[in-house]
Amino acid sequence: GGAKDEEENNIRTIWGVNSNEPRTVTLLQGDLTISNIEFIYFESTDEQQDEQDEVIWPWNAIIYAYDPNFSFRILSLESCIFKGLGSDQLVKLIVENSTFENIRVINNGRGALYINVYGRGLIITVNGSTFENCSQGYGTVDIEPQYTSSSNQIQYTITNNKFINNIGYQTGGIYGRFSYGGTFDFSNNEFSNNSKLYSGNGANDAYLIWQEYPLGWTIDNAKYKVQQIFEDSKPSNENNVYYEFRTNNQFEFSGYITSGTVEQDPGEELEPGTEGCIWNVNQTGDGIIAKKTIMGVLAGECDNLEGYKITLLNALHYESVTINKPETFPVLIKGGAKDEEETSIRTIWGVNTSAACTIILLQGDL
Numbered sequence: 001g002g003a004k005d006e007e008e009n010n011i012r013t014i015w016g017v018n019s020n021e022p023r024t025v026t027l028l029q030g031d032l033t034i035s036n037i038e039f040i041y042f043e044s045t046d047e048q049q050d051e052q053d054e055v056i057w058p059w060n061a062i063i064y065a066y067d068p069n070f071s072f073r074i075l076s077l078e079s080c081i082f083k084g085l086g087s088d089q090l091v092k093l094i095v096e097n098s099t100f101e102n103i104r105v106i107n108n109g110r111g112a113l114y115i116n117v118y119g120r121g122l123i124i125t126v127n128g129s130t131f132e133n134c135s136q137g138y139g140t141v142d143i144e145p146q147y148t149s150s151s152n153q154i155q156y157t158i159t160n161n162k163f164i165n166n167i168g169y170q171t172g173g174i175y176g177r178f179s180y181g182g183t184f185d186f187s188n189n190e191f192s193n194n195s196k197l198y199s200g201n202g203a204n205d206a207y208l209i210w211q212e213y214p215l216g217w218t219i220d221n222a223k224y225k226v227q228q229i230f231e232d233s234k235p236s237n238e239n240n241v242y243y244e245f246r247t248n249n250q251f252e253f254s255g256y257i258t259s260g261t262v263e264q265d266p267g268e269e270l271e272p273g274t275e276g277c278i279w280n281v282n283q284t285g286d287g288i289i290a291k292k293t294i295m296g297v298l299a300g301e302c303d304n305l306e307g308y309k310i311t312l313l314n315a316l317h318y319e320s321v322t323i324n325k326p327e328t329f330p331v332l333i334k335g336g337a338k339d340e341e342e343t344s345i346r347t348i349w350g351v352n353t354s355a356a357c358t359i360i361l362l363q364g365d366l
Contacts, residue, residue, distance in 0.1 A: 001036035012081065016040040022060035029070035035078040039063075093117065095126045103134040110144075111137030111168070111175065118146035122154040126161060135167040139175025139207060140194075146179070153215070154182040162190045163205065169197050171207035171242070181214035184229040191236045191259065203242035203256060205235060210245050219245070219356040220320055223255055223263075230259035253356055263353075277302040280336070282313040294321045294333060302329055307365070311336035312347045320355035323364045330365035 001013030015037050017024055024039060025032075039062045044055040062082060065075050093115065100112040110116075112134040115124060124143070131140045140163060145154055158174060166172035172194025174186065191205040201207075208226070210217075217225050226243045235241075239256035246252055279297045280290040290313065291297050297310050298321075307330035315337040325331055335347030351358055359366075 001038075010036075012036050012038040012079075014038045014040055016042050017057050018042050018044075019057065020055070021058050023058045023062065023064045025063045027063065027065040027073055027075055028067045029072045031072075031074040033076040033078065034063075034080060036080070038081040038083060040083050092123045093125065096128055098129045100129070100131045100134055100140070102132075105135070105137040111139050111142030112166075113141045115141070115143045116145065117154070124154065124156050124158075126158045128160045130162045130164070131166055131173075132162070132164040133166065136197075137168050137175070139168045139171045139173060140166040141174045143174070143176040143178075145182075156182055157185045158189065159185055160188045162192070163194055164190075164192045166194045167197060168194075168207075170202040171196050171205060172236075173205040173240075174208070175206075176208045178208070178210050178214075180212045181210075181217075184214070186229045186259075187231045187233060189230075189233040189259070191234060191240060194236045194240075201242055201244070201254065203240050204237055205240035205259060206230070206242065208241070208243045210243075211249070212247065213245060218322075218360075219252060220322065220360060222253075222356070223257065227257050227262045230257065231262055233259035235259045274300045275302075276300060277304040277307065278309045280311050280313050281317070283317060283319075284314065293319055295319070298323070298325070298331070305329070307331055310334070312349070313337065315339075315345065315347060317347055317349045318352040319349075320351045320353070320358060320360075322360040322362060323366050324362040325364035327363075327365055333366070 003011050003013045005011050042057045065073050103112040134140045163173045173191055194204045196202040222245055235258050238258050241257045241259050244254035281294055282290040283292050294310055302308050310333045312335050323331055337345050337347045339345050
């Protein structure tokens with residue numbers, strides 16, 4: 001850049017594009033040095049896709065340095081500024097009423113539709129499209145967003161699509177690795193005769209990994225949340241969706257669901273709490289003299305510093321429990337079952353629903 005201001009002081013040259021170009025600079029091969037430049041994006045309000053969307057150029061990259069046919073590339077940047085359009089920009093990716101057919105991806109490609117996005121306020125929509133006879137990517141639709149934060153939730157809507165006769169390494173349908181949460185709607189899709197190449201983990205229609213739990217999801221309700229996002233989706237086969245959750249980059253648990261099948265999350269209908277610290281729990285009782293669940297006891301207020309004292313009266317108790325109480329209010333749960341001769345016996349405690357844990361101790365003195 002060799003620009004000067006009105007007082008003849010050196011300033012950076014501003015460089016951008018004002019036409020429908022994918023990139024400002026494409027370096028196929030060569031030794032390129034760029035100095036004293038401020039790169040910008042151009043926002044066109046004249047060429048609108050609809051009444052809300054504005055066109056941004058370049059639409060792919062400011063500088064792109066790659067070509068598989070050439071190997072000599074040196075890129076040096078000196079005193080340059082890369083200026084975006086601001087963190088409040090709403091970015092949408094919409095694929096609608098399109099057909100992806102007979103696409104074979106080679107060299108470990110990322111799928112017929114590869115979505116790799118970064119930024120705030122992102123909305124990704126794939127709706128009413130058909131993916132048929134595509135093969136060899138991780139999945140036919142591959143979603144791998146860059147790292148986001150809990151305050152920057154991406155909205156994923158993949159609905160009303162058809163996935164037919166597709167083959168992928170992990171899945172023939174939707175492959176996703178989600179860095180942190182988001183909102184998800186994968187409903188009303190039709191999966192038919194899809195398959196995966198690898199013999200390990202994976203499923204014919206979807207392979208999804210969450211690196212962290214989305215907001216409101218826990219180890220205990222995650223399976224039900226996955227079922228809900230695939231509501232009314234027709235599966236290729238039983239257990240057609242594989243899901244996996246990690247915390248701090250460590251595997252936590254995984255499983256399979258059949259899309260279109262939604263079970264009731266037992267945590268959504270908790271027994272109301274009642275004041276008091278000392279309670280018997282009888283799952284076959286009326287819920288008045290004794291509570292029916294441990295969670296029903298813990299939902300109530302306890303004002304005794306000795307804390308909650310809970311006795312399980314049934315010989316067999318089924319419930320998944322999450323403990324989240326301050327140190328000042330300890331929780332005692334003890335078996336109080338008796339046999340036919342009124343002799344004290346141990347209470348047997350387990351779960352009879354698809355719960356990840358019997359007891360989750362988030363915090364407290366248990």
